[in-house]
Amino acid sequence: MGVNNIGVGSVGGARRVSPGLQCLVCGDTSSGKHYGILACNGCSGFFKRSVRRKLIYRCQAGTGACVVDKAHRNQCQACRLKKCIQMGMNKDGRSMTSLPFIYNDENLMPLAFI
Numbered sequence: 012m013g014v015n016n017i018g019v020g021s022v023g024g025a026r027r028v029s030p031g032l033q034c035l036v037c038g039d040t041s042s043g044k045h046y047g048i049l050a051c052n053g054c055s056g057f058f059k060r061s062v063r064r065k066l067i068y069r070c071q072a073g074t075g076a077c078v079v080d081k082a083h084r085n086q087c088q089a090c091r092l093k094k095c096i097q098m099g100m101n102k103d104g105r106s107m108t109s110l111p112f113i114y115n116d117e118n119l120m121p122l123a124f125i
């Protein structure tokens with residue numbers, strides 16, 4: 012007597028619907044480039060308002076290091092705007108040709124293992 016327990020062999024590949032483009036600021040779905048970077052409508056609208064009105068925000072936590080993601084992006088406008096700028100948003104809407112971060116080849120030396 013053998014119990015033949017043949018499971019359903021379907022490999023349930025957790026296939027997510029590919030989001031395609033993601034907002035570099037908060038990770039929400041992006042419809043494309045806004046102000047030079049991939050951003051969602053929320054962040055691009057927020058950036059536009061902030062720049063046009065020359066709004067100055069104050070960090071809610073006072074640290075300037077708040078989490079900016081889809082869930083928290085409205086909690087601290089200061090950090091959201093900071094991240095927008097850090098990620099390369101600019102009001103001219105052009106991609107920056109010269110990035111502030113330049114990889115130095117010397118830092119990419121392979122590690123030597125014994």
Ligand SMILES: [Zn+2]
Pocket residue numbers: 034035036037038039050051052053054055
């Ligand atoms: Zn966003």
Ligand SMILES: [Zn+2]
Pocket residue numbers: 069070071072073074075076077087088089090
């Ligand atoms: Zn903050």
